[in-house]
Amino acid sequence: MSALETSVKLRHEIEDFFFHEAELLDDWALDDWLNLLTEDASYFVPPTDKPRASHLDTLFIIADDILRLRERVLRLKDPACHVEYPPSRTRRFISNVRVNVDGDFIDARANFIVYRNRRGGDIRMFTGEYRNRLVRINGELKILERRAILDVEELGALGMVSFIL
Amino acid sequence: MLANGKLVIESSAESRFLVNREVFVSEDILKLEREKIFNRSWIYAGHSSEISKPGDFRSRLAAGRPIIFCRDTQGEVRVHINSCRHRGAMVCREREGNTRGFYCFYHGWTFNNDGTLRSVPGADSYGDKFDKSLLGLVPVPRLESYRDFWFVNFDINARPLIDDLAGAKEYIDIIVEQSPSGQMEIISGTQEYEIKANWKLLVENSVDDYHLLSTHITWMNYMSHSGVNMKRNKGALLPMQGRGKDLGNGHLVIDNPNYRGRPVAAWISIYGEDAKADIANMRAELAARLGEDRARRVADTNRNLAIFPNLVLNDGSSVTVRNFWPVAPDRIKVTAWCLGPIEETQEQRARRLHAFLTFYGPGSFATPDDVAALESAQAGYASWQEVTHNDLSRGMGKALPDQLDTDEEHIRVFWRRWSELMETQS
Numbered sequence: 365m366s367a368l369e370t371s372v373k374l375r376h377e378i379e380d381f382f383f384h385e386a387e388l389l390d391d392w393a394l395d396d397w398l399n400l401l402t403e404d405a406s407y408f409v410p411p412t413d414k415p416r417a418s419h420l421d422t423l424f425i426i427a428d429d430i431l432r433l434r435e436r437v438l439r440l441k442d443p444a445c446h447v448e449y450p451p452s453r454t455r456r457f458i459s460n461v462r463v464n465v466d467g468d469f470i471d472a473r474a475n476f477i478v479y480r481n482r483r484g485g486d487i488r489m490f491t492g493e494y495r496n497r498l499v500r501i502n503g504e505l506k507i508l509e510r511r512a513i514l515d516v517e518e519l520g521a522l523g524m525v526s527f528i529l
Numbered sequence: 530m531l532a533n534g535k536l537v538i539e540s541s542a543e544s545r546f547l548v549n550r551e552v553f554v555s556e557d558i559l560k561l562e563r564e565k566i567f568n569r570s571w572i573y574a575g576h577s578s579e580i581s582k583p584g585d586f587r588s589r590l591a592a593g594r595p596i597i598f599c600r601d602t603q604g605e606v607r608v609h610i611n612s613c614r615h616r617g618a619m620v621c622r623e624r625e626g627n628t629r630g631f632y633c634f635y636h637g638w639t640f641n642n643d644g645t646l647r648s649v650p651g652a653d654s655y656g657d658k659f660d661k662s663l664l665g666l667v668p669v670p671r672l673e674s675y676r677d678f679w680f681v682n683f684d685i686n687a688r689p690l691i692d693d694l695a696g697a698k699e700y701i702d703i704i705v706e707q708s709p710s711g712q713m714e715i716i717s718g719t720q721e722y723e724i725k726a727n728w729k730l731l732v733e734n735s736v737d738d739y740h741l742l743s744t745h746i747t748w749m750n751y752m753s754h755s756g757v758n759m760k761r762n763k764g765a766l767l768p769m770q771g772r773g774k775d776l777g778n779g780h781l782v783i784d785n786p787n788y789r790g791r792p793v794a795a796w797i798s799i800y801g802e803d804a805k806a807d808i809a810n811m812r813a814e815l816a817a818r819l820g821e822d823r824a825r826r827v828a829d830t831n832r833n834l835a836i837f838p839n840l841v842l843n844d845g846s847s848v849t850v851r852n853f854w855p856v857a858p859d860r861i862k863v864t865a866w867c868l869g870p871i872e873e874t875q876e877q878r879a880r881r882l883h884a885f886l887t888f889y890g891p892g893s894f895a896t897p898d899d900v901a902a903l904e905s906a907q908a909g910y911a912s913w914q915e916v917t918h919n920d921l922s923r924g925m926g927k928a929l930p931d932q933l934d935t936d937e938e939h940i941r942v943f944w945r946r947w948s949e950l951m952e953t954q955s
């Protein structure tokens with residue numbers, strides 16, 4: 365295969381991976397979604413005023429290690445997670461997928477629009493960029509780090525980031 | 530009992546305290562609140578650490594006004610109203626930075642960071658009487674601080690901040706005493722979000738421990754799963770009970786024994802075994818500096834402090850500084866920060882931030898459910914004409930020292946002050 369063919373094939377694979385992940389999240393198949401993550405994965409939503417900062421010295425919106433992320437999924441599945449009960453209807457649109465191979469890692473970026481719908485005509489649109497770091501474990505793609513960077517200057521009327529963005 | 534037309538009704542004889550739900554939905558009431566409460570109370574503007582160097586500035590809102598909170602070249606803290614004296618455009622549109630001055634891009638007027646007018650293009654057209662010294666940025670009428678927390682007041686005749694804070698000062702002291710040098714800092718990263726509810730519901734919610742068990746059961750589950758002891762005595766609402774207290778002038782606090790871990794300085798399993806020794810050292814430092822009794826208060830108690838009308842300092846899982854403003858009867862603009870001692874090591878700071886995000890903020894395990902509760906209540910108030918009053922009677926009839934954090938006496942403190950100010954003539 366030529367270099368071009370290799371790169372097109374990889375991008376195709378990464379796009380499919382993004383689309384599959386989006387489907388699981390929009391279907392609230394959260395346990396299946398957790399299976400896409402490594403055992404030491406993390407999930408970040410940086411603050412809107414410091415989108416490029418580190419969670420070690422900056423207050424994020426979400427900065428989960430895998431332990432808290434698993435707990436987050438438990439919480440989201442619980443009807444006592446009041447903010448997401450009944451669960452929001454979400455629909456993700458993913459485009460502009462860019463892939464960069466960095467040694468054993470694959471850095472995958474994509475633009476997203478996530479619509480979040482609740483009763484009473486409450487429609488909110490979250491736009492931004494995913495910056496994910498992927499690895500292959502036994503040939504399977506897994507997410508080591510998942511970062512959803514929002515475009516908004518402040519959350520404002522978007523309110524809470526209470527579903528998996 | 531309901532016939533006297535008052536919005537807040539207190540009857541000791543009947544142990545009832547009722548708030549008319551009209552106060553959550555009425556435009557007229559919000560207009561009155563702006564006039565009688567927000568234009569006359571001390572409103573939080575910022576923290577010294579946000580403008581630590583000469584020339585540092587932050588632009589934000591205080592009681593709805595655009596302000597520039599800054600430190601001028603001489604090092605003096607100032608708050609200018611962010612509006613050009615010429616035709617009103619904002620002279621600072623960046624969120625934060627460092628500058629010698631502010632520039633109005635509309636017609637090019639330039640101001641120094643102390644607010645004085647530096648230059649006006651084509652000044653000769655204004656004639657002889659034009660006096661630049663009278664055309665500086667307008668300062669807020671009053672600007673005062675307590676322990677690095679800066680407040681503004683739009684009433685020139687307001688009583689001094691230090692007098693107004695009354696008993697709240699001691700609780701600010703306890704928060705600040707976490708730092709060996711008495712210096713706390715606002716940590717980078719701001720949470721800014723809106724809630725579709727009335728602002729007074731957020732005051733209530735920020736100091737309401739009655740709702741924990743039902744609203745925050747998933748957070749409690751997370752704590753339990755993580756090895757934190759969340760066991761409650763039979764019939765108890767919480768693992769440990771605290772007290773609700775009146776601090777004077779509408780300020781109030783819930784003062785609680787800690788069970789949920791504190792970055793300074795009470796270890797819980799979530800922090801990890803590695804953190805145990807570090808936290809024990811911090812605890813020892815507190816005891817050496819403050820004595821054992823005071824150290825116990827700093828390290829082993831939590832406090833949710835509401836400073837009337839719209840600032841909340843919650844010192845529990847971490848410290849949050851939460852400031853808010855009603856943009857409409859049913860909409861609050863919230864800005865929240867994390868506060869920590871300046872001496873924290875990288876590990877301590879990371880631990881504080883991790884702990885913060887578990888409970889506080891728009892992506893946490895607790896705040897989103899609070900917001901859901903407030904928005905649900907607000908939606909319910911569309912029926913205010915049929916279901917007319919909220920009940921805040923918990924604890925009535927008990928002696929003051931017996932008022933629990935899960936009672937509502939401290940919430941009544943807010944409402945009594947609110948009612949007093951709203952009924953002031955002129």
